Every structure is written in C-alpha cells, then in structure tokens.
Amino acid sequence: MCGIFCLLRLAAAQLDGDKTVHEHLKRRGPNCSQDLTVTGTNPFYQCVFSAHVLHLRGLLTPQPVQDNAGNVLVWNGEVFGGLPVMPEENDTAVLSQRLSACNDPSEILSILSSVRGPWAFVYYQRARDYLWFGRDFFGRRSLLWKFDPEENGLTLTSVAAHTSGPAQIVWQEVPAVGVFRIDLKAVTDAGSVTFEVYPWAHAGNDLPSTCNEIKLESLPSSCTAVMNQTGLVLASPVCPLNTSIPKLLNETELHLNSHPSVEDLDQLLGCTGSKNEVNSLIDVLSEAVRRRVQCLPFGDQDNSPLINGQAAVAILFSGGIDSMILAALADRHIPTHQPIDLLNVAFKLQDPSTKVESTKKHKKHNNKPTDSTMTGANSQKSSSFDVPDRITGKAGLKELQDLNPERRWNFVEINVAQEELQKMRQERICHLVHPLDTVLDDSIGCAVWFAARGAGFIAEDNDQTCFTSSAKVILTGIGADEQLAGYSRHRVRFKTSGHEGLIQELAMELGRISSRNLGRDDRVIADHGKEARFPYLDEDVVSFLNALPVWEKADLSLPRGVGEKLLLRLAAKQLGLGPSAVLPKRAMQFGSRIAKLENSREKASDKCKRLLTG
Structure with missing residues (x-):
C-alpha cells in the first residue's frame, strides 16, 4: 500500500x-x-x-x-x-x-x-x-x-x-x-x-x-x-446483477419467534432449500479473507517473527454480523498462535454538569489534552463508554472465544473523549475526509480514524492494560449491507416498489460505493500506516452475489434481524455463531455514539461545518 x-x-x-x-x-x-x-x-x-x-x-x-x-x-x-x-x-x-x-x-x-x-x-x-x-x-x-x-x-x-x-x-x-x-x-x-x-x-x-x-x-x-476514439473498454471483473423477479412469493409457512433468534435461522435453513447457496457463500467469502490475511510479513523487513505475539491482522469490530463473520473466517486462515485484534470504538457523551466540572479541572491543573486511551484506561469508568457497539462487541468476543478458545482475541476498547475528537478532527481528520464534507462523512470518518489507530486498552483479569494494535492490515465489513439489503432504506424501497425497486436500489448502492464510502475510508485508515481490505468487495464474492436472484440474498418480508442479509445470517449460523447472527443492523455512527456528540438536529446529508472550518 x-x-x-x-x-x-x-x-x-x-x-x-x-x-x-x-x-x-x-x-x-x-x-x-x-x-x-x-x-x-x-x-x-x-x-x-x-x-x-x-x-x-x-x-x-x-x-x-x-x-x-x-x-x-x-x-x-x-x-x-x-x-x-x-x-x-x-x-x-x-x-x-x-x-x-x-x-x-x-x-x-x-x-x-x-x-x-x-x-x-x-x-x-x-x-x-x-x-x-x-x-x-x-x-x-x-x-x-x-x-x-x-x-x-x-x-x-x-x-x-x-x-x-x-x-x-x-x-x-x-x-x-x-x-x-x-x-x-x-x-x-x-x-x-x-x-x-x-x-x-x-x-x-x-x-x-x-x-x-x-x-x-x-x-x-x-x-x-x-x-477514447478506438472504443476500447476494460473488461468488467464481476458479472452483471441478476435482475429477475420472482413469479410467486415464498409461501412456506414459518413460525418465527416474536423476537429474532438463532432458532429462527435453524428453521429457515431447514425449509428454504438454501443450504447450497449458504455453503457456497461461505466458501467464496472464506477464500476472499484468506487472500487478505496470508502472505503478510509477520514481522519486520528481515522476516523476524512478531515480538510478544503481536497481531498482523485487525478487524473493525462491532460484534455485528458483518464483522463477526470476518473474524470467524480469519480464524480459519491465521495460525492459532497468532492473535487477532478486534478494534471496537466508543465515544463518550458527557452530561452538562460533568463537562463543566471537567473543564474547570483542566484549567486548574493546566494539563495538556490527554490521550483518549489514557482517559479510558485510567480516569474514566468503563461504563461511561458502554455504547451499543461496545455491548454487542463484548458479546461477540465471547462467541469467538467459544469458537476458538485457543486463539488470543485482543478486544481493543478504544475510548474517545470529545476533547480529543475535536482536536484530531481539526489537525488530521478534516483533511483526510476532504473532499467529502457531509455530517455522515464526519461521523464515519472520525469513528473509523480512531478505530484504525487501534490505541486503547484490553481487559485482562479484571484489569485494564493500555494496548495499541500492531496490525498493519485492517479488515472492514463494508459491502455487505450494499449487496444484501442491510440498510433500512432497502426495506422501505421493498415495501413501496417490491423486488423490482429493491434490485434498483442495490444496483445504485454498488454503483456509488466508490464516491460515497471507499475513497474516504481508504484515506482515513491509511493515515496510520495501515491498509484497509474489503473481503465483501472481493471480485469473486461480488460475482457470486450478483448472480443470485435477490430473494435468495434477502427476504424483507421477514422481521428485522432475520430478513435483511438473510443469506449472510444463515452463513453465520452454519459457521457456529450464536446471537450475533440475528442482531439488527446498527450504523457505526449510532453504535459508537459519535452521532450524539454533535448537533442532534443535523441531517446526515447536510454540509458539516466542523469539517469545513477544521
């Protein structure tokens, strides 16, 4: 890179x-x-x-x-x-x-x-x-x-x-x-x-x-x-999107629980006849992960081994289905004696009284801004950062430990205080996000930058140890929602326009992912001398999913936590994962709580003044 x-x-x-x-x-x-x-x-x-x-x-x-x-x-x-x-x-x-x-x-x-x-x-x-x-x-x-x-x-x-x-x-x-x-x-x-x-x-x-x-x-x-006057083109690396529409809706009688559960996935696996597609998805996605976690210099340029069991691969980790599957598949291809870092970011939302007291204390002692990791490790209670993604992340960690107890899973709790967020946004992040400039770009850009830095702490024997990830390769789950109807807008489009509208929405998602997400994420992650890798956007994975009819990838007539990304949820169950397989989609800006730090009346598409004046 x-x-x-x-x-x-x-x-x-x-x-x-x-x-x-x-x-x-x-x-x-x-x-x-x-x-x-x-x-x-x-x-x-x-x-x-x-x-x-x-x-x-x-x-x-x-x-x-x-x-x-x-x-x-x-x-x-x-x-x-x-x-x-x-x-x-x-x-x-x-x-x-x-x-x-x-x-x-x-x-x-x-x-x-x-x-x-x-x-x-x-x-x-x-x-x-x-x-x-x-x-x-x-x-x-x-x-x-x-x-x-x-x-x-x-x-x-x-x-x-x-x-x-x-x-x-x-x-x-x-x-x-x-x-x-x-x-x-x-x-x-x-x-x-x-x-x-x-x-x-x-x-x-x-x-x-x-x-x-x-x-x-x-x-x-x-x-x-x-x-070009010769009419020459580049051969597309993926097959066209399957735009077929089902003649009849699925009339299989299902008795799902009122709240999504792993048992629901068992029932769906047994009656939908999709086991072949599930196994094929696991195979193609596993190979995509393998390509991205092997052939790495596990050490310095002289090929010496990583000291103290440092990880070469990290995962942007919320405990949701996308990152859980990446972790489970990376576990297949990285030797068990090598750790895998799970990067979990949380932003603290201070109440007004705490913020005033903190400001007075800061002025009194005339301290320099403390690193967010020190804030999290030494002076802040961990409960202050128990945002949704931290809770699901810890639950996901337990699932992975059950899946492979011999692996060292470094669950890196990256806690970010508002003071450091503002400082680093002005010094670095506003330049990296540029030329994108919306409220959403600010939220995602900041969250990903701090997560990719990997500076936080890990909990060991009820103690918190300062920790910075050594991994130079970071796997991210982007591309799963765009291809498997993971966003709430997909459900809305399905309700208003059926399968035809959903297919159009998915085609648009993949068509705009370069300008909407990927350039920004590459700039933000690479700022730490690390490389972002996107297994869900591997050409073979995209071709496999493009070839499937839309109803085999998602069934938005089913409840949240089951119907969206249905094929991926079934794959998670097949891989031995548990409750994480039925977690509903939660956007990073909300799961990490960064969206609540700023003006709650802002819309995601608004121009972000914090970036423009950084």
Whole structure:
C-alpha cells in the first residue's frame, strides 16, 4: 500500500506540492519515500512523481518504479489474483514488468482488467508521451485530482488537504468509471487538458460509446473528458446483477419467534432449500479473507517473527454480523498462535454538569489534552463508554472465544473523549475526509480514524492494560449491507416498489460505493500506516452475489434481524455463531455514539461545518 502523487506541469512555471499533502502521504507509506521527475522536451512538460510505501508483501520495492525504457509507475494496490505473483515477489515490480512490455492501449487495458484486488495508479509511458491513471472497478483505493488553470498544472494524489484557496481550484475524487489517459503532446500543444476515458465494460452505462464529450460529476475545472476514439473498454471483473423477479412469493409457512433468534435461522435453513447457496457463500467469502490475511510479513523487513505475539491482522469490530463473520473466517486462515485484534470504538457523551466540572479541572491543573486511551484506561469508568457497539462487541468476543478458545482475541476498547475528537478532527481528520464534507462523512470518518489507530486498552483479569494494535492490515465489513439489503432504506424501497425497486436500489448502492464510502475510508485508515481490505468487495464474492436472484440474498418480508442479509445470517449460523447472527443492523455512527456528540438536529446529508472550518 502506498501514498502516490503526480504533478503534471504543462508550462515552465514552478509549481510546488502542498507540504501538508506530502505529510499525509508519508504517513500512508512509512517504510520508504522517493521522488522522481521526468521531463519532455518537444514539447515541454514535466511530471513530478512521489511515492511513499507501506511494505506488506514480497521484497520492499521503492517507488516510483522506473524501467530501462524510462516508463514510470506509482502503484497503490494489491494483486490478490488475476496476475501470477509469487509470495516472495512484489506486485508493484511484477506489474511494472508487465506494463513495460505493452505496445498499445489494448495491452495495458488487458493487464489492468485482469488484476483482482484494489488499486489506484499513475503510469507514464515514455515512448508515447502518455500519462495513464485510474482506480479499480469499485474504487477501493483513493485517488484525487485538481487542475490549476493559471499555472497550467494537474495534480493527482492519494490524499489531499482541506485549504481555503481559490474556490475554482478544488480537489475532487477521480471517478471509478475506468482508466484515464492524457496525450501529453496533444494537451501541451492545445494548452488545455483533455482526458481520454477507457471505461469499464458495463460499469459506466451512463457513458456514451462515441468520442463525444463526457460529463463526469467530478471533473477538474478547465478540463474535458472524451471517450477514447478506438472504443476500447476494460473488461468488467464481476458479472452483471441478476435482475429477475420472482413469479410467486415464498409461501412456506414459518413460525418465527416474536423476537429474532438463532432458532429462527435453524428453521429457515431447514425449509428454504438454501443450504447450497449458504455453503457456497461461505466458501467464496472464506477464500476472499484468506487472500487478505496470508502472505503478510509477520514481522519486520528481515522476516523476524512478531515480538510478544503481536497481531498482523485487525478487524473493525462491532460484534455485528458483518464483522463477526470476518473474524470467524480469519480464524480459519491465521495460525492459532497468532492473535487477532478486534478494534471496537466508543465515544463518550458527557452530561452538562460533568463537562463543566471537567473543564474547570483542566484549567486548574493546566494539563495538556490527554490521550483518549489514557482517559479510558485510567480516569474514566468503563461504563461511561458502554455504547451499543461496545455491548454487542463484548458479546461477540465471547462467541469467538467459544469458537476458538485457543486463539488470543485482543478486544481493543478504544475510548474517545470529545476533547480529543475535536482536536484530531481539526489537525488530521478534516483533511483526510476532504473532499467529502457531509455530517455522515464526519461521523464515519472520525469513528473509523480512531478505530484504525487501534490505541486503547484490553481487559485482562479484571484489569485494564493500555494496548495499541500492531496490525498493519485492517479488515472492514463494508459491502455487505450494499449487496444484501442491510440498510433500512432497502426495506422501505421493498415495501413501496417490491423486488423490482429493491434490485434498483442495490444496483445504485454498488454503483456509488466508490464516491460515497471507499475513497474516504481508504484515506482515513491509511493515515496510520495501515491498509484497509474489503473481503465483501472481493471480485469473486461480488460475482457470486450478483448472480443470485435477490430473494435468495434477502427476504424483507421477514422481521428485522432475520430478513435483511438473510443469506449472510444463515452463513453465520452454519459457521457456529450464536446471537450475533440475528442482531439488527446498527450504523457505526449510532453504535459508537459519535452521532450524539454533535448537533442532534443535523441531517446526515447536510454540509458539516466542523469539517469545513477544521
């Protein structure tokens, strides 16, 4: 995983990158940093590359990578399949070798289409004076762009900074609609930037198949985008969504409990005939988890073992079904003697009297702001942080301990006081969430940032021990709700528009996940020098779920806690999980209680002033 950066200068003016941006980039890649500048002479252009590497697989490979022909690659991705990469090899080096052998665009597209895993990249093709860049099909890695028309410079970067510069020069996310190419000779002659788009085969149904100008939601000012004249596309890595509608509703007589229970799932497993689909889901999801937890450097660069039994893998953990299944499947593929960190975040909601007293005490002793972990471990009662996700998290921990009592499950209680939340939002998080700016982005961004930091405490023998997670890989459950109708809005759509409306809603969910969630989450988690991995968005998992008719994935005629994500709940029961299999969906901002810290009258879609003024 890396922080990547490219500044394209089309004029001789001296454009300097933002120092704050480079600080964020270095935190993403703490193991190796390097810069490289290439210059075109006829006509003049200059590409300034910078890359900061988090070493996770194979030999440490500094970036930017430049081959003998002068081609340059900065790659922020993981090859989990599609291209052969041996355990001792580095995927950046392998990809650079493959791209070096390409002579025409179709060969480059063929290689990128074959990669299974998340990626964002910039590639300079020296012989043709081309600059290629883009994000994977789902947009699992962040890439931002902006264009300064006065200085005639385009910037591409993994992470930006929230500044108060000219309103017309703004950062935007590069749309995950395909791969973009800039003909450097053509744009230098023209004095303006045009992007040629090579779209995913059926991801951009809104994109025209001609070379007419394309209107993208997030396009830098003074730039245009056109379809490539050859009509070339990237082959979609997933199969199309099954849009079939049931002719008859399920008339199987069920006698479910008034409150969802594991016994309900037993009954459903016995009468719905879905055991094959359940087992298949477990198999494909288990393989997706395996790819993401193995072939890791369990130690330092000299391959020494982790000291004191430190974990290499952590899970954003609420005790809900999505994270519980990830933990149960990770348990299959990580050696039992290695711990797994379960990162559970909670925000304390102080009552007014406590807040006043705390402020007076702080002023009296003139103390510096204390770390949230010290607040939780030493000066605050644990009950102050018994938010819903903490309660379900502890219950989930017991289920996992029963599942594998030999495993050390590090349940990391990450307690965040409002004072530190405000401090870190202003110093770091507002920049990472940018250019997203809603109340929801603030809540989720802050919660995920503190959770991924992994600084809290673990309870041992009724004592609280300060603990910071060593894991460099963090599994997150995003993608489950979007594919298996886990949100309350899915139930509303089903009630108003039936299966047809639900299918349309699910198609929209997956189509917008890059711009709504994934870029933000990648930026926030990577700020700690850690890598987010998304098993539910593995290409094979998505293809499996896309191929199923919607009624085999969810039955929203059944109660909450059973009907939504039904197939996943049945899989949880099959894996030996207990009450967590029937927990209703609870959004992270509510489960962690961060949403109650601020203005309760805000709507999730409102612009968040706390981010804009950070």
